[in-house]
Amino acid sequence: MNATELWQRYEDWLYYHDGLELYVDISRMGFDAAFVESLQPKFAKAFADMAALEAGAIANPDEDRMVGHYWLRDPDLAPDDLGQEITTVLDEIDDFVQQVHAGTIKPAEADQFTRILSVGIGGSALGPEFVSEALAPINPKMDIYFMDNTDPAGLDLVLDRLGDDLKSTLVLITSKSGGTPETRNGMLEVKHRFEALGLDFPSHAVAITMIGSKMDELERMEGWLAEFPMFDWVGGRTSEMSAVGLLSASLLGIDIRSMLVGAKEMDAATRVADLKTNPAALLALAWYYAGNGQGEKDMVMLPYKDSLLLFSRYLQQLVMESLGKEKDLDGNVVHQGIAVYGNKGSTDQHAYVQQLREGVPNFFATFIEVLKDREGPSIEVEPDATSGDFLNGFLQGTRAALYDNQRESITITINEVTPRTVGALIALYERAVGLYASLVNINAYHQPGVEAGKKAAASIIDLQRRVLTVVRSLDQPLPLATVADKAGATDQVESVYKILRHLAANNRGITLQGDRRTPSKLNVAAKASSES
Numbered sequence: 379m380n381a382t383e384l385w386q387r388y389e390d391w392l393y394y395h396d397g398l399e400l401y402v403d404i405s406r407m408g409f410d411a412a413f414v415e416s417l418q419p420k421f422a423k424a425f426a427d428m429a430a431l432e433a434g435a436i437a438n439p440d441e442d443r444m445v446g447h448y449w450l451r452d453p454d455l456a457p458d459d460l461g462q463e464i465t466t467v468l469d470e471i472d473d474f475v476q477q478v479h480a481g482t483i484k485p486a487e488a489d490q491f492t493r494i495l496s497v498g499i500g501g502s503a504l505g506p507e508f509v510s511e512a513l514a515p516i517n518p519k520m521d522i523y524f525m526d527n528t529d530p531a532g533l534d535l536v537l538d539r540l541g542d543d544l545k546s547t548l549v550l551i552t553s554k555s556g557g558t559p560e561t562r563n564g565m566l567e568v569k570h571r572f573e574a575l576g577l578d579f580p581s582h583a584v585a586i587t588m589i590g591s592k593m594d595e596l597e598r599m600e601g602w603l604a605e606f607p608m609f610d611w612v613g614g615r616t617s618e619m620s621a622v623g624l625l626s627a628s629l630l631g632i633d634i635r636s637m638l639v640g641a642k643e644m645d646a647a648t649r650v651a652d653l654k655t656n657p658a659a660l661l662a663l664a665w666y667y668a669g670n671g672q673g674e675k676d677m678v679m680l681p682y683k684d685s686l687l688l689f690s691r692y693l694q695q696l697v698m699e700s701l702g703k704e705k706d707l708d709g710n711v712v713h714q715g716i717a718v719y720g721n722k723g724s725t726d727q728h729a730y731v732q733q734l735r736e737g738v739p740n741f742f743a744t745f746i747e748v749l750k751d752r753e754g755p756s757i758e759v760e761p762d763a764t765s766g767d768f769l770n771g772f773l774q775g776t777r778a779a780l781y782d783n784q785r786e787s788i789t790i791t792i793n794e795v796t797p798r799t800v801g802a803l804i805a806l807y808e809r810a811v812g813l814y815a816s817l818v819n820i821n822a823y824h825q826p827g828v829e830a831g832k833k834a835a836a837s838i839i840d841l842q843r844r845v846l847t848v849v850r851s852l853d854q855p856l857p858l859a860t861v862a863d864k865a866g867a868t869d870q871v872e873s874v875y876k877i878l879r880h881l882a883a884n885n886r887g888i889t890l891q892g893d894r895r896t897p898s899k900l901n902v903a904a905k906a907s908s909e910s
């Protein structure tokens with residue numbers, strides 16, 4: 379297409395939301411009218427599926443659950459008395475945050491809570507981390523720290539950085555299931571550090587979990603400071619508009635009601651059962667076209683705004699944990715999904731855009747353009763050119779350079795990064811994932827594959843216990859294979875070796891003797907451990 383035809387295509391397919399000042403441009407995706415027409419029946423079903431979902435259908439059949447994240451920003455949509463539960467939690471958040479900021483809810487060991495330590499993983503962390511990075515004020519009401527893994531060194535780094543400030547730290551422990559090992563480990567490590575400092579952990583701890591979960595029981599038993607419920611009809615990766623995301627955002631001083639408004643406005647726009655005027659449907663169309671409905675191309679996220687750096691990490695879970703499924707709703711093996719990566723522009727132009735421009739064409743890019751450069755005026759870095767002009771130029775230039783070499787892209791444009799536009803972006807992608815899932819006939823709302831990993835991890839820990847029992851009974855070194863035999867793991871020698879190698883590296887009463895290049899010939903000996 380020549381420039382005139384492209385300009386016409388841009389305008390033909392441009393979506394603009396007046397209230398949000400948000401544009402969606404899919405003109406640089408190469409679909410044609412016949413392709414769009416061919417998808418209309420699938421979109422008709424997707425719109426019907428979505429309407430049923432919002433009306434309270436069991437849209438997550440594998441877990442026999444409703445899917446209600448849209449109700450979080452429009453409680454009147456919720457069936458039965460769920461709407462009241464939603465507004466009650468929002469009011470409780472407002473009240474709790476107001477008291478923390480006023481100092482009427484305070485730690486025993488300090489005048490006020492000044493820090494937040496958020497302990498959670500996956501959807502219990504990625505949304506709060508993205509929103510904190512995108513929206514936290516320059517001088518937030520409270521500083522926030524995140525613990526989103528079970529890496530001992532990582533946990534120590536956060537706790538050491540908090541140091542004496544732990545006495546004025548509010549600890550948010552977020553886990554919908556209440557049983558995720560990484561979050562449980564983080565909680566226990568934090569609790570241990572509190573107790574080592576003579577601080578009263580329960581009076582600093584807030585639980586965000588499903589009523590009836592193990593963490594709910596623990597919270598009640600230990601008498602934590604507060605608890606905010608999670609609903610079983612809100613998945614982790616779509617929980618940013620629940621207490622999971624709203625509590626920490628509000629504590630940071632972010633206008634959570636504005637986030638909800640933006641999400642609600644976007645929901646209304648993406649509820650329209652018309653492909654051409656529904657921004658989420660336009661994204662789903664573009665994704666389906668790019669990957670031939672099979673995820674054949676990766677989604678490269680390129681927000682040209684530093685504050686949106688973590689959007690791609692957030693979308694990795696939202697998109698890949700929703701769409702990356704082995705089977706479709708009819709039980710056919712489909713191995714669906716769309717891979718997501720990217721960080722920010724123009725920075726990434728100095729990392730992997732070279733491959734995007736010239737290398738394997740296995741992707742489509744999504745640019746996020748933010749029109750407002752900064753608060754206040756800019757200096758000129760060249761005559762009639764500011765830093766923001768360069769950022770805008772790099773975005774436009776990269777988009778053109780990719781397109782000129784047959785690499786396709788979507789561009790989403792907002793005027794400014796605000797709670798309202800961040801809420802809208804989150805809602806836009808939640809809906810696009812849901813519509814796309816219908817197009818490819820999969821359940822976007824469960825995550826069976828993750829359970830497999832959790833079970834495998836549990837079996838390694840169980841094997842480790844058996845190996846330690848064997849090693850502790852040793853009065854002389856034994857060959858590795860013999861230790862595996864005695865642990866009932868003859869066919870898992872490699873796992874036994876890796877468990878022993880890790881234990882030996884951490885002074886856990888194990889010594890490996892022999893040439894490390896031939897692990898099968900190693901001997902295992904017990905060693906007086908400096909640990910208990």
Ligand SMILES: O=P(O)(O)OC[C@H]1O[C@](O)(CO)[C@@H](O)[C@@H]1O
Nearest residue numbers: 500501502553554555558614828
């Ligand atoms: O909030 P929970 O139950 O601790 O789960 C954390 C994360 O683990 C998963 O269940 C699996 O990755 C995610 O869906 C969820 O966001």
